[in-house]
Amino acid sequence: xxxxxxxxxxxKTGVIDLARSLVEEFxxxxxxxxxxxxxxxxxxxxxxxxxxYTGSPEILGGRVKTLHPxxxxxxxxxxxxxxxxxxLADNQIRAIDLVVVNLYPFAETIAKPGVTLADAVEQIDIGxxxxxxxxxxxxxxxxxxxxxAQYAEYLQELRQNGSASLDFRQKSALKGFLHTAxxxxxxxxxxxxxxxxxxxxxxxxxQSLRYGENPHQPAAWYQTGSEATxxxxxxxxxxxxxSYNNLVDLEAARRIIAEFTDSPAATIIKHxxxxxxxxxxxxxxxxxxxxxxxxxxxxxxxxxxNRPIDAATATELTKTFLECVVAPGCDEAAQEILTKKGNVRxxxxxxxxxxxxxxxxxxxxxxxVQSADDIIADPSQWQVVTERQPTPSELAELLFAWxxxxxxxSNAIVIASDRTTLGVGAGQMNRVGSxxxxxxxxxxxxxxxxxxxxxxxxxxxxxxxxAAAGITAIVQPGGSxxxxxxxxxxxxxxxxMVVTGxxxxxx
Numbered sequence: 001x002x003x004x005x006x007x008x009x010x011x012k013t014g015v016i017d018l019a020r021s022l023v024e025e026f027x028x029x030x031x032x033x034x035x036x037x038x039x040x041x042x043x044x045x046x047x048x049x050x051x052x053y054t055g056s057p058e059i060l061g062g063r064v065k066t067l068h069p070x071x072x073x074x075x076x077x078x079x080x081x082x083x084x085x086x087x088l089a090d091n092q093i094r095a096i097d098l099v100v101v102n103l104y105p106f107a108e109t110i111a112k113p114g115v116t117l118a119d120a121v122e123q124i125d126i127g128x129x130x131x132x133x134x135x136x137x138x139x140x141x142x143x144x145x146x147x148x149a150q151y152a153e154y155l156q157e158l159r160q161n162g163s164a165s166l167d168f169r170q171k172s173a174l175k176g177f178l179h180t181a182x183x184x185x186x187x188x189x190x191x192x193x194x195x196x197x198x199x200x201x202x203x204x205x206x207q208s209l210r211y212g213e214n215p216h217q218p219a220a221w222y223q224t225g226s227e228a229t230x231x232x233x234x235x236x237x238x239x240x241x242x243s244y245n246n247l248v249d250l251e252a253a254r255r256i257i258a259e260f261t262d263s264p265a266a267t268i269i270k271h272x273x274x275x276x277x278x279x280x281x282x283x284x285x286x287x288x289x290x291x292x293x294x295x296x297x298x299x300x301x302x303x304x305x306n307r308p309i310d311a312a313t314a315t316e317l318t319k320t321f322l323e324c325v326v327a328p329g330c331d332e333a334a335q336e337i338l339t340k341k342g343n344v345r346x347x348x349x350x351x352x353x354x355x356x357x358x359x360x361x362x363x364x365x366x367x368x369v370q371s372a373d374d375i376i377a378d379p380s381q382w383q384v385v386t387e388r389q390p391t392p393s394e395l396a397e398l399l400f401a402w403x404x405x406x407x408x409x410s411n412a413i414v415i416a417s418d419r420t421t422l423g424v425g426a427g428q429m430n431r432v433g434s435x436x437x438x439x440x441x442x443x444x445x446x447x448x449x450x451x452x453x454x455x456x457x458x459x460x461x462x463x464x465x466x467a468a469a470g471i472t473a474i475v476q477p478g479g480s481x482x483x484x485x486x487x488x489x490x491x492x493x494x495x496x497m498v499v500t501g502x503x504x505x506x507x
Contacts, residue, residue: 001094002027002028002029003026003027003028003029003097003098004028004029004030004031004074004094004095004096004097004098005019005022005028005029005030005031005096005097005098005099005100006030006031006032006050006071006074006075006096006098006099006100006101006131007019007030007031007032007036007040007047007100008032008033008034008036008050008100008101008127008128008131009036009100009101009102010102010103010125010128011102011148012035012036012039013148014148014151015036015039015040015100015148016039016040016043016045017151018100018151018154018155019040019043019045019047020043020045021155022098023045023046025155025158025159026158028097028098029046029048030045030046030047030048031047031048031049031050031053032047032048032049032050033049033050033051033058033127034058037049037050050068050071053070053071054068054070054071055070056068067126067127067130069091069093070091070092070093071096071131072130072131072134073087073088073091073093074088074093074094074095074096075096075099075131075134075135075138075142076134076137076138077093077095077138077141078138078140078141079095079141080141095141095142096135096142097142097143097163098142098143098144098145098154099131099132099135099142099143099144099145100144100145100146100151101128101131101132101135101144101145101146102128102146102147102148102179103125103128103129103132103146103179103180103183124187125183129180129183129184132144132146132176132177132179132180133176133177133180135173135176136172136173136174136176136177136180137173139169139170139172139173140166140169142169143164143168143169143172144169144172144173144176145172146172146175146176146179147175147179150172150175153168154168154172178204178205179204182203182204182224185201201224201360203222203223203224204222204223205220205221205222205223206220206221206222206223206232207220207221207241208220208221209221209241209242209243209244210241210243210244211243211244212244213244213245217244219244221242221244221247229354230349230351230354230355230356231247231250231251231347231349233349233351234326234347234348234349235347235348235349236345236346236347237330237335237338237346237347237348238335238338238339238342238344238345238346239324239342239343239344239345239346240343240345242324242345246302246323246324246345248272249269249270249271249272249302249323249324250269250302250304250324250326250347251355252269252272252273252302252407253267253269253302253303253304253326254304254326254349254352254355255355255407256269256274256277256304256403256404256407257304257305257306257352258352258353258355259403259404259406259407260279260306260403261306261353263279263280263281263286263419264279264280264281264282264283264285264286264305264306264307265277265278265279265280265286265305265306265307266278266283266286266287266289266290266291266303266304266305266306267290267303267304267404268290268291268293268294268297268298268301268302268303269301269302269303269304270297270298270300270301270302272409273407273408273409273424273426273427274404274407274408274421274424275293275294275297275298275301275421275424276289276290276291276292276293276294276297276298276420276421277290277293277404277420277421278290278293278419278420278421279400279419279420280419282307283305283306283307283308283309283310283313284310284312284313284316286305286307287303287305287313287316287317288316289418289419289420290303290420290421291316291320293420293421293422294421294424294441295320298320298322299320299321300321300322300323301322301323302322302323302324302325302326303317303322303324303325303326304325304326304327304352305325305326305327305328306327306328306352307327307328307329308327308328308329308330308331308334309325309327309329309330309331309334309338309346310331310333310334311331311333311334311337313334314330314333314334314335314337314338315337317338317341317344318337318338318340318341321344322341322344323344323345324344324345324346324347325338325344325345325346325347326346326347326348326349326352327347327348327349328348328349328350328351328352329348329350330346330348355372355374356372357371357372358370358371358372359371359372373406373504373506375502377399377402377403377406377500377502379395379398379399379498381500381501382395382475382498382499382500382501383478383498383499383501384496384497384498385478385483385487385490385497385498385499386487386490386491386495386496386497387491388491388494388495388496389496390473390496390498394450394472394473394496395498396419397416397417397418397419397450397473398450398452398473398475398498399475400416400419400450401414401415401416401421401450401451401452401475402452402475402500404416404421404424404452405452405453405454405504406454406504406506407506408424408425408426408427408454408506409426409427409506409507410427410454410455410505410506410507411425411427411428411429411430411431411433411434411453411454411455412424412425412426412427412434412452412453412454412455412504412506413425413431413434413435413437413438413451413452413453413454413462414438414451414452415438415439415441415442415445415446415449415450415451415471416449416450416452417445417448417449417450422441422442422445422446422449423437423438423439423440423441423442423443423446424437424438424441425437425438425439425441431453431455431457431462432461432462432465435451435453435462435465435466436465438451439465439466439469439471442469444470446469446470446471447469447470448470448472449470449471449472450471450472450473450474450475451466451471451473451474451475452474452475452476453474453475453476453477454477454503454504454505454506455476455477455503455505456476456477456478456479456480456483456499456503457476457480457482457483457486458480458481458482459482459485459486460482460485460486460488460489462486463486463489463490463493463495463497464489464493466495467489467490467493467494467495471495472495472496473495473496473497473498474490474495474496474497474498475497475498475499475500476497476499476500477499477500477501477502477503477504478499478500478501479499479501479503483499
């Protein structure tokens with residue numbers, strides 16, 4: 001008897017070619033439901049509708065099609081269990097050798113503007129996940145395919161071996177379970193809305209990485225959702241494969257550069273902290289300023305630009321060793337220049353602004369979830385706490401320093417001037433230590449510069465150290481019980497100080 005395949009797909013990419021090969025090369029019989037049956041019939045491929053095979057019509061507007069013993073019996077039957085074979089024969093059920101199923105486009109539906117809850121609910125597939133789970137469970141006796149990318153490999157298995165190998169079937173079963181898990185997660189996340197009692201996360205592996213933060217740590221890169229977004233949607237123009245650390249640093253670079261939309265800006269990242277960030281009238285000048293801010297640390301860094309790479313900027317980029325460069329575009333002349341540094345990874349990510357809505361961190365026995373720190377700084381809400389009042393130019397400089405400081409590991413201190421970082425103190429155990437590092441790095445350039453702190457000042461020591469180095473203005477969150485001590489010191493030393501009322505710790 002001919003082998004039997006069940007094809008029921010929402011995404012019909014490649015299904016006609018697959019079905020034609022199954023019938024013409026390997027003599028399969030095909031049963032299919034709804035739109036898939038019509039697609040195959042219109043292509044001249046012999047197909048039996050599921051309703052004709054089961055003897056039960058599609059009901060409830062197509063909500064019930066494949067939920068039938070003749071379908072699930074054929075999928076779940078174990079060929080090496082005598083009672084299962086007897087049950088198939090007694091109920092006139094054929095064993096199914098291949099199940100090809102993908103699911104209603106739920107994620108695509110909820111991504112559409114103005115989608116209603118009713119619209120979303122109608123795109124919750126029932127029969128598809130049931131068939132995927134059943135056939136994945138019974139992979140020892142049949143093959144399940146849920147992605148058009150699997151079709152060619154399956155046909156190659158048939159051509160080489162006459163049937164799919166156990167290894168291929170098991171791998172396909174895993175993909176089936178991952179597919180249903182991701183699908184259910186999307187539904188649960190959508191229906192949960194603002195509820196916080198449960199949080200689910202799942203993803204599909206894009207690639208296995210060479211290793212994680214260190215060579216002894218295995219690692220992999222996963223995509224969330226069915227549509228490629230963020231770094232999964234980036235185009236790599238050249239360079240080696242991305243590493244775990246590359247991706248972590250690239251995301252840190254993206255988050256900083258997303259702060260700057262009005263003017264061309266560049267940032268250079270080392271170990272998730274910015275070693276140089278700058279704004280300028282054009283992207284060439286912005287990169288040069290960012291590089292000169294700390295050219296030593298820039299070696300081997302990650303560069304993010306918020307404007308397309310032009311030829312002049314590309315030439316500058318090739319003058320030092322860089323791990324990665326990301327920008328929203330790259331012209332042809334720039335691409336040609338960058339090929340001189342073939343190992344540098346050059347990525348194009350048109351949407352540098354859209355990031356995750358939540359951040360997740362694993363802990364022993366569970367994980368922590370928080371909303372992303374995506375609050376937009378609004379200087380009109382800042383409070384001037386010193387006698388000296390800021391000019392518009394000083395406020396603009398403080399805003400630049402504050403935006404960068406938000407993305408530096410706590411305790412964070414940033415010294416800046418002319419919309420360029422001069423010194424960065426990151427991740428120290430006390431704020432005075434971070435201040436000392438930032439001021440030493442800035443050196444004589446600290447004269448007349450601006451200081452941003454991600455946390456408040458519990459003592460006036462940071463203010464006095466800043467004044468001694470020549471700092472002219474400070475921006476900090478405020479909120480310490482001893483704020484008055486810092487304000488008093490600032491007034492005594494002739495400094496300007498503003499408080500934001502917002503804290504940006506980054507652990």
